[in-house]
Amino acid sequence: MARYVLLVLLAALPALCMAQLKIGFYDQTCPPAERLVRQAVASAVASNPGIAAGLIRMHFHDCFVRGCDGSVLLDGTPGNLAEKDAIPNLSLRGWEVIDAAKSAIEAACPGVVSCADILAFASRDSADLAGNITYKVPAGRRDGRVSIQAEALTNLPAPFLNASGLIANFARKNLTAAEMVTLSGAHSIGRAHCGAFTNRLYNTTTGAVQIDPTLSLSYGELLQSKCPASSTPTTPITARLDIITADVLDNKYYVALQQQLGLLTSDQALTTDPALKAEVDENAGRPNGWATKFHRATVKMGAIEVLTGSQGEIRRNCRVVNSRRLGFEAERSAGFLRGVASF
Ligand code: HEM
Ligand SMILES: *[C@@H]1O[C@H](CO)[C@@H](O)[C@H](O)[C@H]1NC(C)=O
Ligand SMILES: *[C@@H]1O[C@H](CO)[C@@H](O)[C@H](O)[C@H]1NC(C)=O
Ligand SMILES: *[C@@H]1O[C@H](CO)[C@@H](O)[C@H](O)[C@H]1NC(C)=O
Ligand SMILES: *[C@@H]1O[C@H](CO)[C@@H](O)[C@H](O)[C@H]1NC(C)=O
Ligand SMILES: CC(=O)N[C@H]1CO[C@H](CO)[C@@H](O)[C@@H]1O
Numbered sequence: 001m002a003r004y005v006l007l008v009l010l011a012a013l014p015a016l017c018m019a020q021l022k023i024g025f026y027d028q029t030c031p032p033a034e035r036l037v038r039q040a041v042a043s044a045v046a047s048n049p050g051i052a053a054g055l056i057r058m059h060f061h062d063c064f065v066r067g068c069d070g071s072v073l074l075d076g077t078p079g080n081l082a083e084k085d086a087i088p089n090l091s092l093r094g095w096e097v098i099d100a101a102k103s104a105i106e107a108a109c110p111g112v113v114s115c116a117d118i119l120a121f122a123s124r125d126s127a128d129l130a131g132n133i134t135y136k137v138p139a140g141r142r143d144g145r146v147s148i149q150a151e152a153l154t155n156l157p158a159p160f161l162n163a164s165g166l167i168a169n170f171a172r173k174n175l176t177a178a179e180m181v182t183l184s185g186a187h188s189i190g191r192a193h194c195g196a197f198t199n200r201l202y203n204t205t206t207g208a209v210q211i212d213p214t215l216s217l218s219y220g221e222l223l224q225s226k227c228p229a230s231s232t233p234t235t236p237i238t239a240r241l242d243i244i245t246a247d248v249l250d251n252k253y254y255v256a257l258q259q260q261l262g263l264l265t266s267d268q269a270l271t272t273d274p275a276l277k278a279e280v281d282e283n284a285g286r287p288n289g290w291a292t293k294f295h296r297a298t299v300k301m302g303a304i305e306v307l308t309g310s311q312g313e314i315r316r317n318c319r320v321v322n323s324r325r326l327g328f329e330a331e332r333s334a335g336f337l338r339g340v341a342s343f
Contacts (some may be wrong), residue, residue, distance in 0.1 A: 020062075021138035021303055025117070030109035032139075036122055040101035041125040044094070049247050052126035053190025056249075059123035060186070060301065061089060062116065064173060065155045067305025069144030071117035073098060073318040076149065084300040086152035090233050091193055097122060102318050114298035115318035116141035120302050127295065130189050131249025135295035137302065142312035145321040159196045159264040163273035164265055175305050181270055181279040185290060187247065187263070188253035191238040194227030197264050202229040214268045216260040219243070223263075239263055251291075252282035 026033040044051045062072040065083050073095070076082035083089055098118055105113045117139040127133040157169040170180040181264035201224040211220035225235055240246035241263050242253045253267075257280050262268035272278045283290040313322050 015312050020308065021140045021306060023136045023138050025139035025287075026109075026113060026293055030105065030112045032108050033113045033117075033323050035138050035142070036104040036108065037101045037118055037121040038125045040097050040104060041122050042124055042129060044097040044100070045126065045129045047081070049130065050190060051094045051097060052130040052249070053086065053186075053241075055119070055122045055126040056130075058098075059093055059119050059298075061092065061152070061156060061184070061343060062119055063301050063304045064157075065147065065150075065151050066144055067307070068120060068141055068302055069305070069307050069312060070119060070315060070318060071144045071147040072152075072231055073115050073119065074147035074321065075319040076147070083149060083152040084155075086149045087233055088156040088158075096123070096320050106316065111314050111316070114141050114312075115315045116143055116144045116306070123298070123302075126296075127249055127298070130247065131291070133249060135293045138299065140306075140308055142307040142309075143315040143321075144307060144312050145193060149239070152253070157266060159192070159266050160199055161266050161269065163269045163276055166269060167273075167276075170222070173301070175297070175301065177276060178279050179293075179300065181276055182283065182290065182293045182297045183301065184267065185251065185253050185283060185294055186249070187241040187252070187267055191240050191246075192241055192263055193233055194223075194235055194237045195233040197223065197239070198227055198229060199229050200265060200268075201227060201230065205244035212268070214260060214272065214341070215249065215262070219261055241267070251283050251287045254280050258284055271342035276300060292331050294328035 010342055038067050041051075041055065058072060059068070061083070062068050062070060065071060072083050072089070072092070074082045074084070076085040082285070084092060091181065098115065101118050102115060105118065120139065120141065124135060124137045127135075155172075161169065166180055167177045175183070200215050200239040201210070201220060202208065205208040209224060209228045211217055211224065223239060226239065228235075231237065242258050243254055243261055256262060257267060257271050259269065262270070270280050283293075316322055
């Protein structure tokens with residue numbers, strides 16, 4: 001009887017192990033994977049530092065919509081719009097970095113490393129390059145086969161949310177209010193388009209100038225002079241999310257919030273609730289403490305509703321799901337083409 005129980009347990013073991021993510025997941029199956037991602041991110045960030053912000057945001061958007069399954073990377077098709085076609089995604093950037101990392105990895109070890117993991121690694125490398133924040137990323141995510149435009153709209157937090165709206169949005173993903181404040185510190189790099197914050201500059205019904213009282217008046221006037229009331233999410237005018245250290249991933253974002261210099265309603269909302277304000281003050285005062293909390297919360301976010309084991313697939317091209325009909329023949333001819341290309 002005991003032997004039988006043991007046997008059942010042993011049989012279940014691989015499934016149990018694979019149900020969670022693991023640091024060094026590709027150490028045996030694709031040793032150069034993390035180095036290749038790092039190279040692709042480093043070369044892109046060297047020519048455009050904003051890409052680091054783009055990749056950190058992309059991982060967040062991936063995880064909040066259908067879990068961290070690479071669904072944010074899928075291209076839409078006519079009549080079948082994807083997450084990246086939705087309004088919150090209009091300004092994501094860094095797709096080509098994921099494509100470059102994926103090509104390099106497929107050349108080294110085809111069919112092994114998921115796009116969802118590549119994105120998680122790329123977000124980590126971005127935090128290192130932009131803020132000297134280093135951490136290990138548990139991996140083993142598999143790629144999903146579904147991406148739906150409407151799900152981005154219903155899952156991602158809107159920049160107009162107030163404190164309770166933000167807390168509720170993150171709670172849906174089992175993230176605490178403190179983790180929400182910690183993760184918002186990603187807004188210490190990157191930019192936002194005027195359309196994301198004109199609600200703080202104009203009366204949204206009359207269009208008259210009306211600066212949000214929680215925003216520094218002089219800063220509001222400056223922003224208002226740059227951003228017309230008619231701005232949309234794609235009007236190509238942007239402002240830095242952190243006006244103190246715009247390109248460095250650090251805790252200065254919280255210092256800016258203390259001075260009413262938060263850009264989005266959702267940023268400044270973190271000082272309107274006493275419990276959230278206490279977190280803001282702590283993060284503003286303790287740079288290293290925030291950095292540690294930031295990478296811990298990012299790892300937790302990176303485990304939201306992941307596909308593991310034999311769920312999902314390892315996508316060949318991060319923008320499209322694998323074709324089920326071609327299967328093995330497609331893999332062989334892809335290998336053949338790679339062989340030709342390398343000469
Ligand atoms: C708390 C709720 C959040 C809201 C409402 C929010 C909203 C936004 C908005 C509206 C933008 C500007 C997009 C644009 O106009 O181009 C933005 C940018 C950004 N967000 Fe968030 N975000 C939130 C949380 C997060 C989290 C958790 C992360 C990552 C951990 C993140 C990372 C970023 C980054 C890095 C940028 C700059 C992107 C770039 O420069 O390309 N955000 N966010
Ligand atoms: C990066 O952080 C490490 C400790 O985490 C520190 O020893 C090192 O000096 C930092 N480097 C820079 C360039 O700030
Ligand atoms: C936050 O926003 C929600 C939804 O818009 C609203 O019902 C609630 O009253 C607001 N809370 C505060 C404290 O303003
Ligand atoms: C949150 O936790 C509950 C209870 O453990 C779980 O059922 C649910 O799937 C989790 N949700 C997410 C988004 O991880
Ligand atoms: C916008 O202006 C109208 C008309 O003056 C006013 O009734 C309304 O309260 C204003 N909206 C806000 C959010 O202040
Ligand atoms: C509908 C739409 O404009 N989607 C865009 C989402 O973002 C990517 C990258 O900027 C664009 O290529 C898509 O066209």
